Amino acid sequence: MTVKAIGAPAADKPFEPLAITRREPGAHDVAIKIAYCGVCHSDLHMARDEWGGALYPCVPGHEIVGHVTAVGAHVTKFKVGDTVGVGCMVDSCQHCPSCEEGLEQYCTGEGSFTGTYNAPTPDAPGYTMGGYSESIVVSENFVLRVNHKPEQLAAAAPLLCAGITTWSPLRHWNAGPGKKVGIVGIGGLGHMGVKLARALGAHTVAFTTSESKREAALALGAHEVIVSKNEDEMAAHAGSFDFILNTVAASHNLDPFVALLKRDGTLTLVGAPEHPHPSPAVFNLIFSRRSIAGSLIGGIAETQEMLDFCAEHGITSDIEMIAASQIDEAYDRMLKGDVRYRFVIDSATLG
Ligand SMILES: [Zn+2]
Ligand SMILES: [Zn+2]
Numbered sequence: 321m322t323v324k325a326i327g328a329p330a331a332d333k334p335f336e337p338l339a340i341t342r343r344e345p346g347a348h349d350v351a352i353k354i355a356y357c358g359v360c361h362s363d364l365h366m367a368r369d370e371w372g373g374a375l376y377p378c379v380p381g382h383e384i385v386g387h388v389t390a391v392g393a394h395v396t397k398f399k400v401g402d403t404v405g406v407g408c409m410v411d412s413c414q415h416c417p418s419c420e421e422g423l424e425q426y427c428t429g430e431g432s433f434t435g436t437y438n439a440p441t442p443d444a445p446g447y448t449m450g451g452y453s454e455s456i457v458v459s460e461n462f463v464l465r466v467n468h469k470p471e472q473l474a475a476a477a478p479l480l481c482a483g484i485t486t487w488s489p490l491r492h493w494n495a496g497p498g499k500k501v502g503i504v505g506i507g508g509l510g511h512m513g514v515k516l517a518r519a520l521g522a523h524t525v526a527f528t529t530s531e532s533k534r535e536a537a538l539a540l541g542a543h544e545v546i547v548s549k550n551e552d553e554m555a556a557h558a559g560s561f562d563f564i565l566n567t568v569a570a571s572h573n574l575d576p577f578v579a580l581l582k583r584d585g586t587l588t589l590v591g592a593p594e595h596p597h598p599s600p601a602v603f604n605l606i607f608s609r610r611s612i613a614g615s616l617i618g619g620i621a622e623t624q625e626m627l628d629f630c631a632e633h634g635i636t637s638d639i640e641m642i643a644a645s646q647i648d649e650a651y652d653r654m655l656k657g658d659v660r661y662r663f664v665i666d667s668a669t670l671g
Contacts, residue, residue, distance in 0.1 A: 358383025
């Protein structure tokens with residue numbers, strides 16, 4: 321089946337309309353007409369080949385919501401008309417220890433998990449193409465149910481990456497009542513981190529580099545806001561955090577955040593900087609048995625748990641809707657931090 325999409329023809333070329341091929345749904349497949357697709361910073365990294373290995377034309381997009389238009393003969397979880405989502409993965413080995421535990425993002429099978437775009441696949445053209453397109457065909461095991469109201473659907477799209485990337489570590493490190501949790505960087509990921517930590521019942525503290533973002537962070541649900549460049553403000557919170565989630569994707573000094581952790585506290589990184597952070601000071605870690613950790617998106621089961629929680633609590637992303645033709649401009653604005661807090665493509669504009 322040929323469908324409309326937009327893609328980057330090369331790392332240094334603007335996006336252009338494309339016709340791409342989607343496979344006919346197999347016995348376990350779900351065909352989805354895409355309604356909206358969020359614009360993640362990873363999309364930009366891939367389209368511009370900043371991580372290396374990008375294949376062209378490149379059709380990014382892994383924050384997909386839409387409706388089921390066809391199901392294969394053996395599909396049991398979904399039917400035509402269901403509202404569904406697809407996140408960062410469309411397949412995995414399904415039998416390694418991680419997959420068996422529902423942690424497909426850490427699949428250790430051959431080739432690890434299959435990313436929603438730019439990952440090897442038997443389908444033409446040999447690598448996956450993502451959600452900047454009219455439709456997608458995905459194995460039912462990697463399709464999520466979305467219970468948000470129809471009018472919330474566009475703003476629910478970013479939950480499929482930004483939402484789960486913050487939810488998974490918040491849950492793993494037990495963010496909840498009685499815990500003091502910090503979120504560093506109030507952007508696409510961080511704004512979801514603040515909303516989710518607050519909804520989970522944690523005392524939620526937003527860290528930002530600029531005083532101008534204080535009000536916005538409070539409006540997202542932070543109990544407190546710390547301007548991280550203000551040393552006195554930072555010092556007042558020394559040794560007080562159970563957990564800090566750092567969403568910043570630019571290289572920076574981690575030590576000031578480690579110093580804010582309690583004994584046994586953890587600073588978890590979810591941003592992927594192009595250049596490494598400076599090596600952290602070891603004394604800060606050993607004297608209070610603190611940890612620096614990392615976390616990658618989330619498994620399918622916990623993504624469903626997050627979507628259900630968000631639907632129940634009315635949680636969505638704060639978005640700015642764009643037409644497909646505005647994607648290059650959106651990338652440029654994203655690089656300047658000029659977005660509150662996620663762009664979402666209205667797929668109806670692809671035609
Ligand atoms: Zn993403
Ligand atoms: Zn696996």
